[in-house]
Amino acid sequence: MVKLTINGRKIQAEEGTTILYAARDNNIFIPTLCENEAVSPYGACRLCLVQIKTARGRERLVTSCIYLVEEGLTVETNTERIRKIRGVLLELLLARCPDSEVIQEMAAKEGITITRFYKRKGNNKCILCANCARTCEEVVGVSAISLANRGVDRELTTPFGDDFSEACIGCGSCAYSCPTGAITLIDRGSKRTIKWPHNRMEFKLQKCSVCGNYWAPEKQIAYIAKTSGTKLSEYVACPDCRD
Amino acid sequence: MAIKGLRETVKKALDKHNNDKSLLVDILQDVQATIGYLPKAALVETGKQLGVPISRVYSVATFFKAFSLTKRGRHLINVCMGTACHVRGAVKVLEQIEQELKIKRGGTTRDLKFTLETVNCVGACALGPMVIIGEDYHGEMTPEGIISVLKQYN
CATH class of the missing domain: 3.40.30.10 (Glutaredoxin)
Known part of the structure; x- marks a missing residue:
């Protein structure tokens, strides 16, 4: 176990834990957007910024979601300096995604309602945290979407920006893992539509042979059958109707 | 470029780098040096032969300024x-x-x-x-x- 201090509280954490998780286990709140337990840490949104002082006395700012706990570390999560930087970060996020309710709410909690920066036009809620792409790669294992280009042109997209990604199975994990609601998933009748910031894709849903409800995309069922080595015929009924 | 030539070009680049997935950038550089740019088919072929998702190949190819996805002059x-x-x-x-x-x-x-x-x-x-x-x-x-x-x- 590693002993460290967060906000004056002496706590213990297992070696290899990040500051963010150690704080969370001790009910110390650190705001974050891009953190997702299901995927490896990435440090994209920078909101989990904390001030640390190592045992040797070196002070610096780090993102708590990727910094591992150290013996004798002193962490401050809510100093004036942190609040000031976090405020600017939130202002930048507000300028990038003026329509995102999640960011508006988060900023309001820090007392920020307006941004001094130029607001981006268009209804784009994507903060480029790559939660969707990381989930698609690490959890689902298909890597249908990724971030492309660089700098101001960076965007989440399908390969070649096509409205069709052959690898996509329509599971909707990207929409589920998106912290700001930039990706949406709508099931209507036999059709599922997944909308990414720059592309959209439609999927045919499979009908349950018993209750008649549409329950999962055909492509996803085929993928599950293939990776688990089970027969497609085992998936004719939805989970509720299976015995 | 004919698909057959493309396949060989990509294979040659892969052999040179021992099919190492972490050398994707080097492989793409070699493919680009041969063809002159990186057409869609070349990226798809590289991903397929190397076993790297196309989304990743596209991400890498668009990230670096040295790569061009459109035709370039001699x-x-x-x-x-x-x-x-x-x-x-x-x-x-x-x-x-x-x-x-x-x-x-x-x-x-x-x-x-x-x-x-x-x-x-x-x-x-x-x-x-x-x-x-x-x-x-x-x-x-x-x-x-x-x-x-x-x-x-x-």
């Missing part, structure tokens, strides 16, 4: 726009090239002879303004001098 012109070259008149040189070749920066001439791009410092500031054409470095360029330099290439 000779790549890089005009240095770094601070030292800039103050020594790189803008005038660039404008002269743009006028001479009738293309804008980032463009390719219709006969696929030249592609014009800009870079920010090549580390030869004392020789500025620098113009790099293919592998050749031309230092102390002037709007007048560049015309005769361009004539050396065909």
Whole structure:
């Protein structure tokens, strides 16, 4: 176990834990957007910024979601300096995604309602945290979407920006893992539509042979059958109707 | 390029790098050196043969400025726009090239002879303004001098 201090509280954490998780286990709140337990840490949104002082006395700012706990570390999560930087970060996020309710709410909690920066036009809620792409790669294992280009042109997209990604199975994990609601998933009748910031894709849903409800995309069922080595015929009924 | 030639080009690049997935950038560089640019088919083929998702290959290929997904000319012109070259008149040189070749920066001439791009410092500031054409470095360029330099290439 590693002993460290967060906000004056002496706590213990297992070696290899990040500051963010150690704080969370001790009910110390650190705001974050891009953190997702299901995927490896990435440090994209920078909101989990904390001030640390190592045992040797070196002070610096780090993102708590990727910094591992150290013996004798002193962490401050809510100093004036942190609040000031976090405020600017939130202002930048507000300028990038003026329509995102999640960011508006988060900023309001820090007392920020307006941004001094130029607001981006268009209804784009994507903060480029790559939660969707990381989930698609690490959890689902298909890597249908990724971030492309660089700098101001960076965007989440399908390969070649096509409205069709052959690898996509329509599971909707990207929409589920998106912290700001930039990706949406709508099931209507036999059709599922997944909308990414720059592309959209439609999927045919499979009908349950018993209750008649549409329950999962055909492509996803085929993928599950293939990776688990089970027969497609085992998936004719939805989970509720299976015995 | 025919698909058969493409497959071999990609295979050759992969063999050179022992099919190492972490050397994707090197592999793409080799493929681009052979074909001249990275067409969609080449990226798909590289991903397929290497076992890397196409989304990742696309992500890498679009991230680096050295890669081009559109056709490029036989000779790549890089005009240095770094601070030292800039103050020594790189803008005038660039404008002269743009006028001479009738293309804008980032463009390719219709006969696929030249592609014009800009870079920010090549580390030869004392020789500025620098113009790099293919592998050749031309230092102390002037709007007048560049015309005769361009004539050396065909």
